[in-house]
């Protein structure tokens with residue numbers, strides 16, 4: 001009887017692993033340099049993940065490239081992401097933070113996605129060194145985080161305002177908030193209206209060429 005229970009348990013564990021770990025993932029070879037690793041991430045790992053973009057609701061590659069550029073151009077150091085999924089955008093932001101010497105904390109509510117994100121970030125060579133994945137409801141996790149963040153990327157679908165409100169007390173004076181806008185008519189209308197009524201935030205929508213957009217807000221000093 002004990003043997004049967006053990007075999008069934010082992011089969012269930014194996015099934016759970018197969019169901020949550022993406023088959024066929026490219027594994028990193030031995031790199032001669034950090035630059036070689038980054039080239040592999042850009043040319044092999046990220047394109048492999050892009051095949052599954054719709055399943056995980058990842059940002060398009062052009063939005064990922066833009067997020068990396070933004071982090072570098074504005075020299076962000078402490079970043080927060082809400083909505084990790086399998087870690088695709090976290091890898092782009094992480095690549096930016098590698099260049100600035102910064103760190104990303106990314107929050108995901110679904111445990112199976114947290115596992116996948118950690119596996120992908122590990123392949124990218126970013127896990128724990130540059131990116132920390134936190135499992136939980138961002139509305140509960142964010143208030144418990146220490147310190148201030150100078151960059152926040154919110155990517156949890158159309159209901160953004162509760163997440164923005166949760167992040168607000170944790171933002172530095174020079175913070176930038178980026179929100180991913182889904183590609184449907186009127187998406188984020190309420191958020192855009194709310195931000196337009198806040199004089200301490202300057203907001204614009206950046207269209208990278210993808211049907212989605214990124215709503216960017218920079219905090220300014222008001223007199």
Ligand SMILES: C[S@@+](CC[C@H](N)C(=O)[O-])C[C@H]1O[C@@H](n2cnc3c(N)ncnc32)[C@H](O)[C@@H]1O
Pocket residue numbers: 056057058059082083084085086087088089090107108109110113136137138139155156157
């Ligand atoms: C659009 S996907 C994120 C895609 C990801 N940013 C990317 O581009 O690779 C949204 C994710 O937010 C997660 N999510 C939804 N509500 C959440 C919450 N309250 N706290 C943390 N994560 C949440 C979902 O489970 C989902 O994986």
